[in-house]
């Protein structure tokens with residue numbers, strides 16, 4: 346031991362740390378992971394998980410991919426509605442988000458989000474063999490959902506996208522800014538660009554307040570390296586669309602200033618899916634499920650109706 350310490354002391358920059366095991370590992374909020382539902386991803390990072398179980402035995406599974414800076418707890422209402430349809434709903438906080446490990450809103454490669462989602466999906470599918478699985482994504486979570494489906498073309502029964510990130514917003518990604526971001530990424534990857542203006546996420550002031558005061562939401566600026574990963578993601582999404590052929594329900598607000606609705610029009614023109622529905626919400630902002638009551642209730646109703654008819658036919662309990 347003594348010898349060993351001698352050795353590590355000499356080597357610059359090395360520390361002989363005690364191996365940290367799950368027992369001692371704490372969430373960014375200081376809660377022991379042994380007391381939280383969690384999975385460890387391929388890099389050993391602990392991801393906080395949420396599960397919403399229906400009363401009766403589930404008829405279908407739903408995985409929810411949250412957006413940049415937020416966390417899966419913000420989908421509680423949506424998940425509750427789905428458990429009413431006898432869905433077993435599950436989600437996790439992506440690396441660098443909410444109660445999961447990782448530097449805040451940092452990811453080494455966008456693929457990490459897809460890899461971790463597939464790991465969680467495979468885990469839950471093993472526990473519920475044979476059930477159809479639907480995937481939900483909002484904003485950056487929409488890009489994660491599309492890329493997750495494109496890796497498993499026949500695994501999913503449907504894709505629900507709420508204002509997905511498909512094309513970078515022209516303002517935040519002008520060719521000059523993209524060029525600047527690429528240059529900056531080499532020089533100062535941690536340089537912080539602006540943070541999201543909370544007032545443009547929704548017209549619902551209470552929801553804006555909830556977002557601003559939510560301690561699990563990251564309110565810092567977006568690092569250049571993360572912006573690069575988002576650009577990488579939207580490029581990959583553009584290439585994946587021609588291979589998406591599962592049923593798609595897509596919703597977008599005309600006044601979304603964070604993810605351009607043009608991306609959803611492009612998706613509709615590009616995916617070969619037989620069933621693809623785009624619902625446009627006039628004057629609505631980015632977070633449709635947390636918008637003015639008439640918009641969000643329409644969004645929930647839309648999702649409920651779309652899914653109810655699918656799982657009825659899927660379980661063959663349809664009419665004569």
Ligand SMILES: O=C1CC[C@@H](CCC(=O)N2CCC(COc3ccc(F)cc3Cl)CC2)N1
Pocket residue numbers: 411412413414415419483484485486510512513514517518526541546556572573575576579603604632
């Ligand atoms: O409930 C909630 C609260 C938060 C919101 C989700 C937010 C989310 O996920 N966004 C919105 C911002 C968007 C910025 O995109 C870029 C920025 C710079 C760049 F250079 C290239 C891109 Cl593409 C990425 C996707 N929903």
